[in-house]
Amino acid sequence: MTARTVTILNVDDSEVAAYTKHRALRHAGFHVVDAGSATEALRQIEALQPQLVLLDVQLPDGNGIELCKVIKQRWPTTLVLQTSATFVSAEDRTRGLEGGADAYLIQPIEPAELVASVRALLRLYEAEARTRELNETLEQRIAERTQDLHASNRELLDQIGQRERAEAALVQSQKMEAVGQLTSSMAHDFNNILASMVGYIHLARRRLEEGEPRALLDKAVAAAARGRRLTSRLLAFSRNDALSTESVDVQQLLAGMAEWLQQTAGSRIQVQMAATGEQLVALTDANQIELAMLNLVINARDAMPQGGRIQIGLAHGELAADEPDLPAGRYVVVTVADSGHGMPPEVAARAFEPFYTTKPSGRGTGLGLAQVMGVARLSQGTARVRSSPETGTAVSLWLKAGQLPPADADAPRPxxxxxxxxxxxxxxxxxxxxxxxxxxxxxxxxxxxxxxxxxxxxxxxxxxxxxxxxxxxxxxxxxxxxxxxxxxxxxxxxxxxxxxxxxxxxxxxxxxxxxxxxxxxxxxxxxxxxxxxxxxxxxxxxxxxxxx
The missing domain is CATH 3.40.50.2300 (Response regulator)
Structure with a gap:
């Protein structure tokens, strides 16, 4: 605050004293307005809102000390410098200061002392103004700072959560990679054992006549064939390279899986597989489709802890125009529907995300439906989910339709x-x-x-x-x-x-x-x-x- 922006009201009925004070303050650069009575002083304060009132104690229409009290009541931030040439005792100064005056000077006053006192009071005024402004905005700034801290805390917690999820996903991915490598190695060794076993069984069969021993060996060969199918499924699980697609009769594939899928679902769940009576051929990988069906049945089973029904459907799909996730063309659609508790929309929207699972810790990896989507896309199709808490969940695999090679006379012999x-x-x-x-x-x-x-x-x-x-x-x-x-x-x-x-x-x-x-x-x-x-x-x- 500069001197030129400060208005001082000079209240004194003595023309000489008023002039002396007016002249000193004006030469110091202040804007000075004079008033000769208490009544005029109140009117000027109301109109001008001066920063400081230079107030004489003795006025023709009132007492300056009482006037000071009125000023402080009505305009608490206005500074009052009390002056007097007659009330000069310590008791008078004490009474004036207790009446609300910010300072008390005895007249005659040296001009330099008057200007210095006024400036000191104005510095006090500025400090109080800054304090008042600080107090007025402190609560708002505390609220804003608290809000900023809350936002930063939320952001930090979100970053921590993202890092923990990323670390958990990395650990899970490493676990799955290790499991895949172990599974692949075990399946490879088991295949060698089975191959040797089958060879020895065939050698023994050739040395036996028809009868019970040979029939038993036939059963051993059949058991080895089941072991072969098991290892092919284990290898499908562990494999991380691109699919080698071929024309697969999906109807025949699902029929061969019926017993296996029922065993996976358990005795409390009925697995119903629709038979179309027609050949539905898709360009896909049979082993990966078997693994996808296993994942879907496991998910359906887990959604029905009290038991229920799983329906596996198979149908032609025809798209006349491109859709966002699927180009136009012919498809084979495999649908696995359950009567379980279903998923709310926000969960269903994330169902195919890798490592996303709503199962309790230790019960799910979040990779099952991700594998389903992966094999569907690599089969030039997609996977779709419909779910609600009332109707259960249905997951459909859209697989690019193919056709079996035609049989002809030049085809390789069986x-x-x-x-x-x-x-x-x-x-x-x-x-x-x-x-x-x-x-x-x-x-x-x-x-x-x-x-x-x-x-x-x-x-x-x-x-x-x-x-x-x-x-x-x-x-x-x-x-x-x-x-x-x-x-x-x-x-x-x-x-x-x-x-x-x-x-x-x-x-x-x-x-x-x-x-x-x-x-x-x-x-x-x-x-x-x-x-x-x-x-x-x-x-x-x-x-x-x-x-x-």
């Missing part, structure tokens, strides 16, 4: 027909690190008329070929210590470019084989004897036809 064709001393090189596989497969091929040499690894196989053995077919395990089957096949094709190759594996995808070794075939472990002999015979005949 394994059983090829297996019955006698061998003509063709030479087979068998490479597998499992001794039981080498033993059983060698015996089976030998009894079928082939000349078989076996090796436990790539180095032994190369040594056999370099020793003069010229194979008509290479049978190789894909995963072996040292050089894998692909490495061996490529090195042997440098020596024998047209060498037919048949990989024996329960682990690798056909697309990987076809890309790495052109023309190579894949026989999944464990395999039936007719599949083995048919695959070998087919490669030999195709190679012979190509040579001619």
């Amino acid at each position: 394994p059983a027909e090829l297996a019955s064709h006698p061998a003509m001393d063709e030479q087979v090189l068998l490479v597998d690190d499992e001794a039981d596989i080498r033993h059983t497969v060698s015996r089976l091929l030998d009894e079928a008329g082939y000349v078989v040499r076996s090796a436990a690894n790539g180095s032994e196989a190369l040594a056999i070929v370099n020793g003069g053995f010229v194979p008509d077919v290479l049978l190789a395990d894909y995963a072996m210590p040292g050089d894998n089957g692909v490495d061996l096949a490529l090195r042997l094709r440098e020596i024998q470019p047209d060498l037919p190759v048949l990989f024996l594996s329960g682990h690798v995808d056909r697309a990987v084989i076809a890309t790495a070794v052109p023309g190579a075939q894949l026989l999944r472990k464990p395999f039936r004897v007719d599949e083995l002999l048919g695959a070998v015979r087919g490669l030999v005949e195709r190679s012979a036809a190509h040579d001619h």
Whole structure:
């Protein structure tokens, strides 16, 4: 506050005293207005709202001390500097200050002292004004600061929550990766065991006449086939590469899963599977569809702890125009509907998000429906969910429609027909690190008329070929210590470019084989004897036809 912005009301009935004070204050740069009575002083204060009143004690129409009390009551922030030439005792000054005056000066007053006193009081006025302003805004600023702190706290808690969720998702992802690797390794080893077991069983069957022992061995082969299906499902769970799609008869696939899905649902839940009576073919991966169906049935089961009903439907889907999540075209639609408690809209909207689950801790990973959406999209389709607490939940897989290849006269003969064709001393090189596989497969091929040499690894196989053995077919395990089957096949094709190759594996995808070794075939472990002999015979005949 500058002196020029300050208005001072000079109240004194003495013209000389009033002039002296007026002149000193005006020369100091203040705006000064004079008043000669109490009445005029009140009128000027009302009109001008001065910052300071220079008030004489003795006035013609009243007492300055009483007037000061009125001023302080009506305008509490106005400063009052009391002056007097007659009331000069300590008691008078005390009475004036107690009446509300901010200072008390005795006249005559030195001009410099008057100006200094006025400035001191104005500094006090400014400090009080700032204090009043601070007090008036303090509550608002505290509320604003509290709101800012709450907002920052919420943001911090949200960031902590996001970090915890990200860390939990990372841990869960690492767990699932470890489980997948363990599952893949176990399934691979189990396939080798099954393959050896099936081979030994077939060797034993050939030495038995018809009767109960042979019937029992047939049941053992059937049990091994169930084990084969189990390992294929485990491998579907552990696999993290792209799908190798093919035309799949979904009706037949679901029919083969009926017993398995009912066992998964439990005795308190009835699984009803609709039969369409027609062939519905989709371009997809059969193993991944089986895993998706398992996930959907598990979710439906968990939504019905007291029991209920699961309905699995299958139908054609036709879209005449593009939709946001699906292009126009023909689809096969698989729907799994339950009579459970359903989901509210906000939960259903996030159902396919990875790691999102509403199940209690330890009961769900949040990956089941994410896998369902993944296989649907990789099958050139999508997954959709309808759910409400009143009607339960229905999840539909839209899979791109395909068609089975037509049967024609030039189509490859089935394994059983090829297996019955006698061998003509063709030479087979068998490479597998499992001794039981080498033993059983060698015996089976030998009894079928082939000349078989076996090796436990790539180095032994190369040594056999370099020793003069010229194979008509290479049978190789894909995963072996040292050089894998692909490495061996490529090195042997440098020596024998047209060498037919048949990989024996329960682990690798056909697309990987076809890309790495052109023309190579894949026989999944464990395999039936007719599949083995048919695959070998087919490669030999195709190679012979190509040579001619």
